Amino acid sequence: MRDLEELKLRVRAFVAERDWDRFHSPKNLAMALSVEASELVELFQWLTEDQSAALDSARCARVADELADVLWFLVRLSDRLDVDLLEAAERKLAANARKYPADLVRGRARKYDEY
Amino acid sequence: MRDLEELKLRVRAFVAERDWDRFHSPKNLAMALSVEASELVELFQWLTEDQSAALDSARCARVADELADVLWFLVRLSDRLDVDLLEAAERKLAANARKYPADLVRGRARKYDEY
Amino acid sequence: MRDLEELKLRVRAFVAERDWDRFHSPKNLAMALSVEASELVELFQWLTEDQSAALDSARCARVADELADVLWFLVRLSDRLDVDLLEAAERKLAANARKYPADLVRGRARKYDEY
Amino acid sequence: MRDLEELKLRVRAFVAERDWDRFHSPKNLAMALSVEASELVELFQWLTEDQSAALDSARCARVADELADVLWFLVRLSDRLDVDLLEAAERKLAANARKYPADLVRGRARKYDEY
Numbered sequence: 001m002r003d004l005e006e007l008k009l010r011v012r013a014f015v016a017e018r019d020w021d022r023f024h025s026p027k028n029l030a031m032a033l034s035v036e037a038s039e040l041v042e043l044f045q046w047l048t049e050d051q052s053a054a055l056d057s058a059r060c061a062r063v064a065d066e067l068a069d070v071l072w073f074l075v076r077l078s079d080r081l082d083v084d085l086l087e088a089a090e091r092k093l094a095a096n097a098r099k100y101p102a103d104l105v106r107g108r109a110r111k112y113d114e115y
Numbered sequence: 116m117r118d119l120e121e122l123k124l125r126v127r128a129f130v131a132e133r134d135w136d137r138f139h140s141p142k143n144l145a146m147a148l149s150v151e152a153s154e155l156v157e158l159f160q161w162l163t164e165d166q167s168a169a170l171d172s173a174r175c176a177r178v179a180d181e182l183a184d185v186l187w188f189l190v191r192l193s194d195r196l197d198v199d200l201l202e203a204a205e206r207k208l209a210a211n212a213r214k215y216p217a218d219l220v221r222g223r224a225r226k227y228d229e230y
Numbered sequence: 231m232r233d234l235e236e237l238k239l240r241v242r243a244f245v246a247e248r249d250w251d252r253f254h255s256p257k258n259l260a261m262a263l264s265v266e267a268s269e270l271v272e273l274f275q276w277l278t279e280d281q282s283a284a285l286d287s288a289r290c291a292r293v294a295d296e297l298a299d300v301l302w303f304l305v306r307l308s309d310r311l312d313v314d315l316l317e318a319a320e321r322k323l324a325a326n327a328r329k330y331p332a333d334l335v336r337g338r339a340r341k342y343d344e345y
Numbered sequence: 346m347r348d349l350e351e352l353k354l355r356v357r358a359f360v361a362e363r364d365w366d367r368f369h370s371p372k373n374l375a376m377a378l379s380v381e382a383s384e385l386v387e388l389f390q391w392l393t394e395d396q397s398a399a400l401d402s403a404r405c406a407r408v409a410d411e412l413a414d415v416l417w418f419l420v421r422l423s424d425r426l427d428v429d430l431l432e433a434a435e436r437k438l439a440a441n442a443r444k445y446p447a448d449l450v451r452g453r454a455r456k457y458d459e460y
Contacts, residue, residue: 274375
């Protein structure tokens, strides 16, 4: 797999071959994406933060699998709405740089609450 | 933004400049990803499926913004766990092709329940 | 089961007998609640709205099961934080009555956007 | 507020006065419930587990508010599908007692993985 563009085209073909476009309203795709995100959360919910940073290889493989599912629906929904994901990410990085200036945020005890 | 690799490096630098690594346990990042996925769902929840496929440009921009937030945490969590997202997506496409054979699935009235 | 109070006490006993309190930080319980909420969503995601209002009895039983799981963690988390759920619901109803005045909201084409 | 039954009737009246039944397909209500669950998660996502167990009163009030929102949609969806929440909870407690026998589970290092 070379890049997001190739993934988009392969997912699109996969869906067309199964005649699944009729299920893929943006509303349904957003739901499906959030369900996959929760399957990811489920793998971490009873672990401590330290345990979550030291997964054994079996659990890490399951995590990779869920990450792929999230990406699948993210790419599919973006394609359906004609959104360029990398452009959107670029805009977001710029917006976040303004919202969280490094010199103000750095060293705060909490993540967002205090400046 | 050229590709996922560049996004990964820029997100990594963004986080380092703010000293946010200490908040970014895989457990926390999975939670944050699912919260962003729900902010995406929120934009669709009271729309019909047809309305969700005909968004005006203001709402579509908000959707693109939420898609970028999901991608942000997806890339960040993958980096944290050393998972190659495109490789994982490739494996998943192959697994799904075996799980949902096009000739069996095509034309079924429901998506998954009936074969 | 008589009421929420009895459910709270029975869930508390269930958890104590298994020595599960050590897993039940409010953070973890909130994650678990959201995972159960997504398992509920999963049962609806590829249905149309009309289909979701005409479930067969097998699927309705699965939905009831997931609703019970959500309630379980809702009651557990409230107990852990010493929150009285019915009091909180009473306050919320009053707040929502102020936020969405019936005579302004009634008959609008969209749910929240237009007044 | 006396009990869940009273809450159900008051929520039902609240919705009827606003003519919101037409938005309340079970599918939409399940989505809304999961969105509220994520707003709850958001309040905990960057806290440690210890911090989540020692909330200040301002944050605890926000948590109570989100718990009430989850309960609102839980009661609404159950009403819409004619599910008795306390009966479903009773069945679930019995099923979980069989699934996680106290004498087998007690004292395990991980929550679910090892018996």
